[in-house]
Amino acid sequence: MYWEKAIETMSREELKKLQEERLRQTILRAAKTPFYRKRFAQLKLDPEKLRTVKDLQYIPFTTKEDLRQGFPFDFLAVPLEEVVRLHSSSGTTGTPTVIYHTAQDLERWANQVARCLYMVGMRKTDIFQNMMSYGLFTGGLGMHYGAEKLGAMTIPIGAGNSKRQIWFLQFFKTTAVHILPSYALLLAQLIKSEGLDPKKDLNLRIMLIGAEPHSEETRRRIEELYGAKAYNSYGLSEMNGPGVAFECPYQNGMHLWEDYYIMEVVNPETGEPCQEGEVGELVLTTIYRDATPILRYRTRDLTAFIDEPCPCGRLHRRITRIQGRSDDMFIFRGVNIFPIQIEKVLMNIPEVGNNYRIILEREDYRDVMRIEVEIKSELFFGDLQKLERLRERIQAELRSEILATPEVVLVEPGTLPTQEGKAQRVFDQRKM
Amino acid sequence: MAHQVSVFAENKPGRIEKITRVLAQEEINIRAITISSANGFGVIKILVDKPQKAYDALRAQGIPTYLQEVIAVVMEDKPGSLHRIAQVLTENGVNIEDAYGFVVKSGEKAVLVIQVENQPRAQSVLERNGFELLSDEAIYQS
Known part of the structure; x- marks a missing residue:
């Protein structure tokens, strides 16, 4: 049931002791990097004196911008020859951010991922098809080495090429996949269009879904489509990648591995700590990584922590599913809206298909939100009035969730653009 | 009993073109x-000579299509x-x-297509009153 019982079920006091020991080492290590050396000096902080989790608050947050400015080597804490791999963010929005790993870092990361996979019931007998892209993105390689460590036969198929995905799923009777939730919805349609039933004609039992915030409704829909269990996976490249936090079989929040990270949830505006259950920005400190120590990293992911012990017996605290990223939010007529709120409403309406998009436009100095929703073919009964009632219902349910009235347009299935990579749902065409 | 094919279509250029192209390829006649x-x-409602074939062909194109019984008098x-009807x-x-409705032969014969809630009842009422109801084939042959 546990990959590492001693650590996973460690008491809170023991875990805290382990955290402080690792934190001290991490701070000393960080003090060797150009970035933190300078920062500690500016603040006149003596790294030797920062000893407890509480002392962390004296250290300012590290932001994505800091990582960018520190490109390429300001966060590196080991001689470059100790580094065996780097991962990097896409860099599409400016200078990339780079994270370096030593051989031991990679070994620890693989172990962390194996722990997650074992937790959701994957075993060495599983056939694992990894549908995330390989390369600089951590989703592919991160999960790959974890699955190999676990001992599962791993198919490094990568992202996209749906026909080949389907062939492998069928031919090798794949039992577990790692997949983007938006792609899982799309792939199910493609499988059906080949005359196959994803539930009956495939052998999937475990789906690891992540790399995109998604709603509970989307997860249930994916589980229903494939007749498999889908587990929410959370990670970000700055904190290694997949494996940071993962759902257990109870599917009620994700255990964040506190022997690898110190977790905080803070108010994104004030930086003040949030109470249990209060949504804020997740802030993480690496405590089990040598090459690139990062202290109090602002992830921009919004979540809340759960203190209550989980029935699975693991004492690492849980976080709720990511409610959005602080930079995903858009403002419509003065109302703050997260795309995931819209997804949640749509995926809960059976007549709504699996694809939709949100278009923001400005018409005559007024903002207009148009939501295009694919309908499901099998729930069309030739009745215009029923469709109009459905449209009105979608609109009303959205209004009560987002407190603004969107225009809802019903469209034919398969007509909205699809992506094999991360889905783009929001198209903001308002000119500022 | 006659059948009608209903198709969901967005209100944008090319929708009817696409639907009629599929039907033309399958050599289906539209009445x-x-x-x-x-x-x-x-919603586009179409009366054709081979409704099942039309339905299958449209569905195969991923177009939301529904096949239902209607009364053709x-x-x-x-x-x-x-x-009188x-x-x-x-x-x-x-x-x-x-x-x-549509005219079959000007000045002589026309057909009225109706959709009602209680189809069998409407059918028997009309038949009892001496009206002639058409099947799919008859619609086209008439």
């Missing part, structure tokens, strides 16, 4: 077509014919949900 639309989308192409249905409390 009548009506379009009703609301907020950005509509033969009437004389002269003033008062439609009224309406009268019979009214007397028997049958409510018409949707209807459209």
